[in-house]
Amino acid sequence: MSTDLAPKHLRLSHAHDGGAMLTSAEDAIRGEEHVCPSCSDPVTLRRGDVRVAHFAHRPGTNCSPESAIHKIAKLLIAQVIHLNALGSDRAITIENSCEHCGCAVTRALPPGTFTGAQEEVAVGSYWVDVAGYNGAKIALAVEIRHTHAVGEEKAGSLDGFWVELVAADVIANPFRWVPQASKLKVMLCEPCKRQIKTTQRVLSQWNVDRNNCSPVFNPERAKYIAATEECWKCKKVIPVFWWHGVPFAEDQPPEPRPASVQYRYSKKYEGKYWANTCPGCECMQGDNFLFLFDDAPLASKHLPLRQINSQGGTVSITTGPGAVNSFLKTVMGKYR
Secondary structure, three states, rough: OOOOOOOOEEEEEEEOOOOOOOOEOOOOOOOOOOOOOOOOOEEEOOOOOOOEEEEEEOOOOOHHHHHHHHHHHHHHHHHHHHHHHHHOOEEEEEEEEEOOOOEEEEEOOOOOOOOOEEEEEEOOOOOOEEEEEEEEEEEEEEEEEOOOOOOOHHHHHHHOOEEEHHHHHHHHHHOEEEEEEEEOOOOOHHHHHHHHHHHHHHHHHHHOHHHHEEEOOOOOOOOEEEEEEEEEOOOOEEEEEEOOOOOEEEEOOOOOOOOOEEEEEOOOOEEEEEEEEOOOOOOOOOOOHHHHHHHOOOOOEEEEEEEEEOOOOEEOOOOOOHHHHHHHHHOOHHOO
């Protein structure tokens, strides 16, 4: 067995074989010439029964391993986008979180999602590593992270949809995209899709204007978040709403507000607050049942609850296990 003198950090998983496509060390043909995608220097195929297959730079190279890895990942992303444009039956998958419940969800990009790809494209005031096109329009920008993540200023300024992928993940499987940061279309799991469809139907039944509310548990997308509940008195399925300031909101909610959100007196609370009411029988729906109980229809890690000024400073209450006791101890000590 020959001795491999190339340092491990200069070993490459892919190389050019003279064509436009990258070849992996596992699939490369012995005897063909291969060059580094980054510096274009000749590289040597190393593959045996013991060592991990790779391409090795020759002694004395000035190639930067960081640049080479970053370049390979960019080329692989551009390559799979081109394959998608050609109608390849191997789907690109994007793994992200359900915007409603936060669980993992995978979306497959079918053949023909893209019409082409280009490296190093200007998007506004910034350059992105790869742009996937649909016609003349950039459908998705892809940033490759090797040593540095996308900065907050750039992330907030990029127009359109984009993802940031880790270079090592791309090299391991360029068809499986696991974003570290992204701006994408809303991704929902199947149970949440059904739940949201039900909420939309109930909103329509009660003639609720949906321009200012959303059935998706994302407080950045709408002033009001809608869910459904059975009225404890008349037993009808009704819409109920979250907004910044609940539970037991004493400040006026944002306008325009749903007609069923009303300023009402509560004997238990011993005062007035803005509460959800039944649009049918006008009965108040308790905030404990809507926001604080573990199985409450509007209990979600995405929906913050009000901040309370106490002697120890500002206290933030969040939904989840123990939320009721936490809230009552902080705000309504008389009910401890």
